[in-house]
Amino acid sequence: MKQAAIPDTLGGESFEEEAREGWLSWVSSVDHKKLGIMYLLGSFFFFLVGGILALLMRVQLAAPNNHFLSPQVYNQFFTMHGTTMVFLVLVPMLVGFATYMVPLMIGARDMAFPRLNALSFWVQIFGGLMLYFSFATSGVNGGAPAVGWFSYAPLSETAYSYGPGVNYWILGLLGIGVGTITAGINLIATIICLRAPGMSIRRVPLFVWMTMITAFLIVVVMPILNAGLVMLLIDRLLNAHFFRADSGGSAVLWQHVFWAFGHPEVYIMILPAFGIISEVIPVFSGKPIYGYDFVAASTLAIAFLSLAVWAHHMFAVGLGHAFDLFFAISSFAIAVPTGVKIFNWTATLYQGRIRFTTSMLFALGFLLMFTIGGLSGVAFAAVPIDWQMTDSYFVVAHIHYVLFGGTMFALFAGVYYWFPKISGRMLNERWGKVHFWLTLIGFNLTFMIQHVLGMLGMPRRVFTYPALPGWAEMNMASTIGAFVLAFSVLIFMVNIAISLRSGAVAGDNPWDAWTLEWATTSPPPPENFTHGVPPIRGRRPLWDLAHPDRTDEMMMKLVK
Amino acid sequence: MLVGKALIGLAMSGTYSANAFALAPASPQAAAISQLFVGTLIYLGAIFALVTFLVLYAIIRYRDRPGAPEARQNFGSRKLEIIWTVVPILSLIVLAGFTVRTMIVSDPPTANADPDLRIVAHQWWWEIYYMKTGVVTANEIHIPAGKRLLVEFRSADVIHDFWAPALGRKIDIVPGHPNRLWIEADQVGTYLGMCAEFCGNEHAWMRFLVIAEPPGQFAAWMKEQLAAPPSPTTADEQLGAKIYHESICTNCHVASVGPDLTHLASRRTLAAGALDNTPENLAAWLRDPDQFKPGSNMPNFELSDDKVRALVAYLETQK
Numbered sequence: 001m002k003q004a005a006i007p008d009t010l011g012g013e014s015f016e017e018e019a020r021e022g023w024l025s026w027v028s029s030v031d032h033k034k035l036g037i038m039y040l041l042g043s044f045f046f047f048l049v050g051g052i053l054a055l056l057m058r059v060q061l062a063a064p065n066n067h068f069l070s071p072q073v074y075n076q077f078f079t080m081h082g083t084t085m086v087f088l089v090l091v092p093m094l095v096g097f098a099t100y101m102v103p104l105m106i107g108a109r110d111m112a113f114p115r116l117n118a119l120s121f122w123v124q125i126f127g128g129l130m131l132y133f134s135f136a137t138s139g140v141n142g143g144a145p146a147v148g149w150f151s152y153a154p155l156s157e158t159a160y161s162y163g164p165g166v167n168y169w170i171l172g173l174l175g176i177g178v179g180t181i182t183a184g185i186n187l188i189a190t191i192i193c194l195r196a197p198g199m200s201i202r203r204v205p206l207f208v209w210m211t212m213i214t215a216f217l218i219v220v221v222m223p224i225l226n227a228g229l230v231m232l233l234i235d236r237l238l239n240a241h242f243f244r245a246d247s248g249g250s251a252v253l254w255q256h257v258f259w260a261f262g263h264p265e266v267y268i269m270i271l272p273a274f275g276i277i278s279e280v281i282p283v284f285s286g287k288p289i290y291g292y293d294f295v296a297a298s299t300l301a302i303a304f305l306s307l308a309v310w311a312h313h314m315f316a317v318g319l320g321h322a323f324d325l326f327f328a329i330s331s332f333a334i335a336v337p338t339g340v341k342i343f344n345w346t347a348t349l350y351q352g353r354i355r356f357t358t359s360m361l362f363a364l365g366f367l368l369m370f371t372i373g374g375l376s377g378v379a380f381a382a383v384p385i386d387w388q389m390t391d392s393y394f395v396v397a398h399i400h401y402v403l404f405g406g407t408m409f410a411l412f413a414g415v416y417y418w419f420p421k422i423s424g425r426m427l428n429e430r431w432g433k434v435h436f437w438l439t440l441i442g443f444n445l446t447f448m449i450q451h452v453l454g455m456l457g458m459p460r461r462v463f464t465y466p467a468l469p470g471w472a473e474m475n476m477a478s479t480i481g482a483f484v485l486a487f488s489v490l491i492f493m494v495n496i497a498i499s500l501r502s503g504a505v506a507g508d509n510p511w512d513a514w515t516l517e518w519a520t521t522s523p524p525p526p527e528n529f530t531h532g533v534p535p536i537r538g539r540r541p542l543w544d545l546a547h548p549d550r551t552d553e554m555m556m557k558l559v560k
Numbered sequence: 561m562l563v564g565k566a567l568i569g570l571a572m573s574g575t576y577s578a579n580a581f582a583l584a585p586a587s588p589q590a591a592a593i594s595q596l597f598v599g600t601l602i603y604l605g606a607i608f609a610l611v612t613f614l615v616l617y618a619i620i621r622y623r624d625r626p627g628a629p630e631a632r633q634n635f636g637s638r639k640l641e642i643i644w645t646v647v648p649i650l651s652l653i654v655l656a657g658f659t660v661r662t663m664i665v666s667d668p669p670t671a672n673a674d675p676d677l678r679i680v681a682h683q684w685w686w687e688i689y690y691m692k693t694g695v696v697t698a699n700e701i702h703i704p705a706g707k708r709l710l711v712e713f714r715s716a717d718v719i720h721d722f723w724a725p726a727l728g729r730k731i732d733i734v735p736g737h738p739n740r741l742w743i744e745a746d747q748v749g750t751y752l753g754m755c756a757e758f759c760g761n762e763h764a765w766m767r768f769l770v771i772a773e774p775p776g777q778f779a780a781w782m783k784e785q786l787a788a789p790p791s792p793t794t795a796d797e798q799l800g801a802k803i804y805h806e807s808i809c810t811n812c813h814v815a816s817v818g819p820d821l822t823h824l825a826s827r828r829t830l831a832a833g834a835l836d837n838t839p840e841n842l843a844a845w846l847r848d849p850d851q852f853k854p855g856s857n858m859p860n861f862e863l864s865d866d867k868v869r870a871l872v873a874y875l876e877t878q879k
């Protein structure tokens with residue numbers, strides 16, 4: 001360490017950034033900012049890949065009895081699309097933001113374990129590459145896995161999937177799983193140990209809080225998946241019988257194992273997104289978050305409940321009414337803390353002074369789109385509705401309202417919000433607004449109609465469908481929507497490219513935001529806070545700094 | 561309501577003119593679910609409308625504009641938090657009540673009764689046994705309208721799922737985990753069903769029809785199925801019968817590896833809904849099954865045109 005340590009910033013070990021140049025400085029980096037950027041770029045790359053797969057599928061579905069893709073290829077595509085979007089896009093994108101932002105937001109110099117941080121990223125990337133390598137396996141049974149992202153046994157057993165695709169899927173996910181677990185451990189350690197003096201756990205920004213809860217969830221549930229994956233691998237390679245009913249195993253066991261991980265996974269994908277929204281909405285409303293304690297506590301409630309709702313993915317399995325009912329009630333229950341959040345975000349808008357930046361537009365889009373996804377989720381918790389609509393296009397619509405209308409919208413809000421901090425330049429607002437409106441229109445055109453298709457009896461995961469009346473038109477509309485959505489992503493990329501080159505210089509705090517990441521330069525220097533961290537006496541240190549006459553502390557006392 | 565009617569029209573005038581619309585129920589079980597579904601959609605729609613209104617009102621009223629008042633720095637209200645925690649809980653308790661009631665009506669207990677039907681799901685076709693008469697058929701389920709039948713489900717391979725939306729709930733067909741379900745149609749009609757759990761290559765073409773007939777007609781159908789099909793008469797038919805019975809076909813088609821073909825000509829579709837059952841389609845299917853159902857378990861035997869003609873002639877007599 002050449003510079004003098006800055007007394008009030010903490011960060012794991014300290015590393016000399018050797019004067020490496022070019023790509024080597026990235027590949028060898030253990031700096032949380034560089035790793036955060038690589039997470040974001042890596043997951044954006046996979047977002048494009050997964051998106052192209054989706055477009056090809058939508059072309060196939062644009063007309064009935066279409067022959068654009070064979071069923072073999074189509075089935076590989078939807079498997080890879082789902083797996084990619086969940087494991088290689090949404091989770092790592094959120095982890096990427098966390099990796100970049102959490103140390104800054106808590107006034108630390110880096111993550112608790114910088115080397116582990118690099119390990120997490122690279123293991124995850126190589127897991128992704130391993131998964132995609134399956135496309136290169138040849139032969140009649142070669143190619144990518146074609147079993148759906150939840151890979152139900154016994155379809156995923158060698159008897160029905162003899163090619164190596166599923167093996168790659170297992171090994172890829174094991175890698176990704178290890179990377180994600182270590183990232184979770186690192187985030188927990190960072191948030192617990194490295195908060196700047198004054199930042200008690202009840203003062204952390206909500207993004208940090210929700211990231212911490214998510215990290216705990218990751219550490220609790222990812223190992224369940226990994227255990228299941230290993231069992232499946234043993235079945236496939238060593239002829240065991242865990243999930244093979246014909247020789248004493250149980251196909252239902254796989255479902256329990258998978259969803260015991262899989263449902264909390266949904267919250268792993270949404271809680272940090274809630275965190276982003278909980279930063280963006282207050283800043284652009286000019287107000288503190290409404291009901292901080294309740295937003296924070298409801299996150300905890302969601303995390304606990306999420307461990308007890310998994311079998312609502314299994315209502316159609318026929319496990320008995322009492323069983324179904326237990327999970328129906330826990331699923332209804334989880335809607336309550338989620339609703340609390342929606343109401344608090346909405347209340348934050350009231351009596352504010354709302355700036356319609358692109359980031360805020362995406363956050364507002366999130367608020368309404370996620371509400372649709374959340375509400376259709378409540379419908380699914382009512383068991384008989386699930387008996388009808390599960391495994392249909394209604395459920396396809398539901399998950400996309402949650403994960404695209406929810407998480408992706410929040411991620412875009414996050415990109416427009418933090419891009420100035422990360423790059424030092426503003427993202428162009430005019431292009432941003434075009435991007436937002438095209439996304440909103442394309443998204444709803446693609447997925448709203450799928451609710452209707454589901455009610456009309458269109459099952460999910462079909463590579464084609466008969467020319468039933470209305471189906472051609474509705475599917476064509478959905479396909480057009482998908483292309484609008486794809487076009488909006490192009491606009492987004494153009495915007496990034498233009499803004500990186502010629503965007504307005506951001507300055508430290510372009511949005512008048514209040515959390516610590518805005519107290520340092522944009523982009524922040526290698527060790528984040530060269531001039532030390534401002535004093536922390538509340539949840540909005542930069543507000544307190546700017547308004548010494550009415551700090552949060554004073555105003556909160558007034559209320560009481 | 562109008563929209564609903566239009567959609568039923570859409571769903572019912574299709575290729576198979578069969579109803580697969582979850583909100584156009586044709587059985588008491590499906591009606592119960594449909595009722596719960598519509599009610600829930602209205603309830604959830606109202607919540608969405610409320611949230612949308614609150615958000616839109618706020619962002620218009622409190623938008624940043626010259627002369628707008630400064631944002632008020634308030635931190636929350638315990639009273640409001642309690643309200644928007646407790647009110648949803650109460651409303652969800654009501655919904656849970658309706659859920660339980662609908663579960664009982666839409667999926668009545670199945671213990672202590674002998675199944676009337678056994679349905680075995682195979683990779684990409686359905687085998688249907690009538691337990692009392694021994695009739696076996698495929699991809700087409702005839703039932704007497706207005707009578708409740710108990711079905712037992714078995715899987716021959718992977719997980720499938722039986723779903724006829726107009727008749728009620730779907731149910732997974734899990735190997736090693738037999739399931740049972742009452743099915744019923746209170747109106748005469750044809751209902752479209754399909755496999756709803758991804759089961760490999762041809763999952764998309766694993767459809768079936770439920771044909772609900774007046775009891776008399778159903779009895780007549782059953783009698784037809786029990787009778788031996790007519791013997792082949794023309795030369796073509798006789799040649800076809802010879803090929804069918806003496807070459808490889810029966811290895812699969814009498815052994816449950818492929819659908820029973822004894823009364824093939826009485827069925828409406830071929831290959832689990834991939835084709836309408838016409839002589840032309842049958843010939844095309846025999847020439848190259850992969851053209852219609854790539855990856856299906858029916859091999860392409862590269863049959864000569866003569867053999868195809870003979871087989872079609874024979875199979876068309878198998879009413």
Ligand SMILES: [Cu+2]
Pocket residue numbers: 681683684719720721755756757758759763766
């Ligand atoms: Cu199936």
